[in-house]
Amino acid sequence: MNGKGKLLLLLHAHLPFVRNPDYDRFLEENWLFEALSETYLPLVQTLSRLAEKGIPGTLNLSVSAPLLHMLADSLLLERYTRHLQEQLALSEKELVRLANDSELLEIARFYHTRQLELIDTWDHRCGRDVLATFRSLESRGKLTLLTCVGTHPFLPAYQSDLGSIRFQLALTVKAFETAFHKKPKGLWLPECGYFDGLDALLAEFGFEYFFLETHGVLLATPPPRYGVFSPMRTPAGLCCMGREQSSSVEVWSRTHGYPGHPDYREFFRDISKELGKDYLGEYFFAGDTPIDTGFKYYRITGGENKAIYRPWQAMLLAREHARLFIANREATILSLAPQMDSQKPSILCPYDAELFGHWWFEGPQFIEGLFERAAASHSLEMASTEGMQPDSGDIEKHHPIFSSWGEGGFGSVWINSEVDWIYPLCYKMLACFRECSAVKPVSKMQKRILAQMAREIALFQASDWAFMIHNHSAEDFAKSQLHEYFEKFTRLYEMFSTGSATDLDFLSKIEAKDNIFPWMNESFYHFL
Numbered sequence: 208m209n210g211k212g213k214l215l216l217l218l219h220a221h222l223p224f225v226r227n228p229d230y231d232r233f234l235e236e237n238w239l240f241e242a243l244s245e246t247y248l249p250l251v252q253t254l255s256r257l258a259e260k261g262i263p264g265t266l267n268l269s270v271s272a273p274l275l276h277m278l279a280d281s282l283l284l285e286r287y288t289r290h291l292q293e294q295l296a297l298s299e300k301e302l303v304r305l306a307n308d309s310e311l312l313e314i315a316r317f318y319h320t321r322q323l324e325l326i327d328t329w330d331h332r333c334g335r336d337v338l339a340t341f342r343s344l345e346s347r348g349k350l351t352l353l354t355c356v357g358t359h360p361f362l363p364a365y366q367s368d369l370g371s372i373r374f375q376l377a378l379t380v381k382a383f384e385t386a387f388h389k390k391p392k393g394l395w396l397p398e399c400g401y402f403d404g405l406d407a408l409l410a411e412f413g414f415e416y417f418f419l420e421t422h423g424v425l426l427a428t429p430p431p432r433y434g435v436f437s438p439m440r441t442p443a444g445l446c447c448m449g450r451e452q453s454s455s456v457e458v459w460s461r462t463h464g465y466p467g468h469p470d471y472r473e474f475f476r477d478i479s480k481e482l483g484k485d486y487l488g489e490y491f492f493a494g495d496t497p498i499d500t501g502f503k504y505y506r507i508t509g510g511e512n513k514a515i516y517r518p519w520q521a522m523l524l525a526r527e528h529a530r531l532f533i534a535n536r537e538a539t540i541l542s543l544a545p546q547m548d549s550q551k552p553s554i555l556c557p558y559d560a561e562l563f564g565h566w567w568f569e570g571p572q573f574i575e576g577l578f579e580r581a582a583a584s585h586s587l588e589m590a591s592t593e594g595m596q597p598d599s600g601d602i603e604k605h606h607p608i609f610s611s612w613g614e615g616g617f618g619s620v621w622i623n624s625e626v627d628w629i630y631p632l633c634y635k636m637l638a639c640f641r642e643c644s645a646v647k648p649v650s651k652m653q654k655r656i657l658a659q660m661a662r663e664i665a666l667f668q669a670s671d672w673a674f675m676i677h678n679h680s681a682e683d684f685a686k687s688q689l690h691e692y693f694e695k696f697t698r699l700y701e702m703f704s705t706g707s708a709t710d711l712d713f714l715s716k717i718e719a720k721d722n723i724f725p726w727m728n729e730s731f732y733h734f735l
Contacts, residue, residue, distance in 0.1 A: 212540035213553040213590035214533075214581060215448070216574070217418065218560035219395045220247070221271035221359055223671035223688075224723050228282055234493040235684060239277055240290045243337070244501060246564035247278075248328050249571040251340055254349040255332065257578050264578045264589030265348060268341070268560065269395035271355035272382035273669070276723045278337050279386065288335065291326050293490045297500055298322045300486075301478075310515050314504050317518045338386050345387075351591040353393035354383040358723075361621040361670040363402045363609060364630065368637065371668065372405075373734040376412045378665060378724055381731070392416065393592050395557075397670050398621065399423070399450075399612040406443040406607075416446035416595055418557055423610030424449030431605055436543055436552045438595045439605045446595050447607060453539070454556045457532060465528040466567035469508045472516050474566055476505045503568075525569040529576025537586045544586075550598040553590070613674075626673040632693050636664050639700045640735055646703075654728075655714060656703045661732035662721050663696040695721075 222242060227233040254266060277283050298319040305312045333340045344350040356362065357375030365371045383391040394409060394417040401423050409417060416438070424435050424447065431439040435449035458464050479487060479497035491498045505513035506521070536554055543552040563570025581589045613620035640660050649657065667689060675685035695717050702710050724731075 210551055211584070212536075212544070212551050212587045213594070214536055214577075214587050215267060215553060215555045215590055215592055215595075216577065217267040217269065217353075217395070217555065217557040217592065218250075218563065219269045219271075219355065219557065220274055220560040221269075221355055221397075222274050222277065222561075223669055224273035224277065224358065224666055224721075226277065226280060226283060226720065226722070228720060232490065232493070234496065234498060235681070236283065236286065237290075237498055239283060240287050241499065241501070241565055242561055243287055243329075244291070244294070244325055245568070246561050246571075247337055248325055248333070249564045250560070250574070251333060251337070251344070252324070252328055253571045253575045254344050257575065258344070258347050258349050262578050262582045263348075264581055265351050265591040266574070266578075266589070267351045267353060267393075267592045269353040269355055269393070270341070270383075270386070271359050271395075271397075272357055272379055273359065273723060275338065275382050275386045280722075284335055288329070291322070291329060293488075294501060295319075295322045295326065297487070297491070297502065301502060304486075311504055314516055314518060315502075318502055342387055351393070351593055352383075352387055352391075353395060353592065354379055354391040355395045356397050358665045358669040359397040359671060360668040361398050361400045361611070361618070361673070362396060362405060363400045363611070363618050364621055365668070366402045366405075368634070369408065370734050371637065371664075372408055373411070374661075374732060375665065375668065376408065377731045377734055380412055381726060382724070385726070394418075398674075399557075399610065400618070400621075400670075401607055401611070402609045403606060406441040406445045406447070410443040410445055414445065416448070416592065418555060419447060419449045419607055420610045420612040420616060421449045421452050422616055423607045424605075426608045426610075427605040428608075429603055429605060432598060432601045433543075433547060433550065433552075435555065437547070437550055437601070438553065438597045439601065440597050440603075442604045442606060444604075446597060447605075448553065448555045448595060450557050450612065451539075451554045454532070454536065454554060455558075457535065458556075458558060458562070465525075465532075465573070466562070466570070467507065468524060468528075469506060469514075470517065470524050471507055471521050472503055472518075472568040473505045473507045473513055474503070474568070476503050476513060478502045478504070521569050522572045525572040526576040526579075529573050530580055532573075533577060533580040533584060533587070537584060540586050547598075548600065550600070553595070554587075620677050621670055621673045623677060626676050629673060629689060632689070633664070633667055636660075636667065636693065636696050637735060639696070640664060640732070643700065643703045644729075644732065644735070650706075652708060652711070652714075653703055653706075655718070656699050657729075657732065658727040659714065659718055659721070660696055660699045660703070661727050661735070662724055663692045663699070663717075664735070666721060666723065667692040667696070692721075 225235040301315040357378040438448045477499045508514045672685040
């Protein structure tokens, strides 16, 4: 084998669009704040340290359009800045509260120092502009930036309406260009959802490569020569690669995955569940519902009696797990090398970005350890997805199968009896939109209405809502969002149809609230 095998670490950063200017503090906006404090800023810190130390290697990061918008939204950024200060004030209160408990005080000091570093990273290293920081890290060779599809729809659910898919892809390209000043080449399919022929649609919008769940590639016709260990070419000429399972199990598995080790921090034991509003203050409560503060003092261990968290012990463990992970990937590459002729084995390791730091607090240290170990490896390197190339001896084109990385591997999470009411509403919205968009000429107000109707359709189509309903996680919020998008769309349709100007205040209000894709116009929604 010439050269080294490639370890493609791919993180997918996505959150559903949540923004509500009607409230000073909106519970679900905390999803973004937690992701920034626990995943995105720690990744910036990690990659910056690696660059400063001259450690080679590239992290691949897919950023969805809703997240791109939220990371540039002045209202949300202002609220996040306040969030950091509220957490800092709480960390100072914790130093006082725990002054006589030496064990917990040590952890409180850890959190206080960490909070000061986060604020410094946010204010100074990033200048409160994470997207610009991502661009800088890419220019320094530490990041390869990819994108997702529009508002993150489960594409197999819309294969009978290719216009919706083209609409979402057009939004994708524009959102990425606006954020990163270049056209995207690589694509993370929402939920890794694929159906036969989708690659041709991706090619229409200039994409060059994408990724699939393992069986989407292994069961392709004809089967790829090297399975998931080398990219393959699809009928439309795109490069495609599948997830490698053993590396997935080591991180994702609830029973065998590294994040479940008893020495790591317990995610579910936040002080918001133990201390009242009189101490925590109004900010960390939504009515009577506590909001996670980020201050957690216990490790996973077992049962109800959790042991005290030891931050530095956990960080060392993360480095050890990074060593094991790299050693296992080296063993795989070395075992494959004699069978792959001149082709260099590649291992795709895709994960949700929020796993690292948010769900698995020590995850960023694990990533840093991966790069450090890989730098000393003789058999693998942390590689960019931009360098993916099929084996030169594999001249066939392969048809991947319908697949996803959801439970069961196909579409049951997003297409089932719990959520089957969603799609008729969506198709009703699409029919009404097509009726309105066929009207010529249109007034200035009608143009605004059409653009907002298109935004409501895009937001309605996000896969997040069906996922939450099926998993009974924030189920009520997901249902309320869907009904709200539909009701707003219906009222906009009535405004357009009647020519009424009496609801201009309503139009302005939802333009301000659902302000994603501010450049929305006929060049995008004509696909619908």
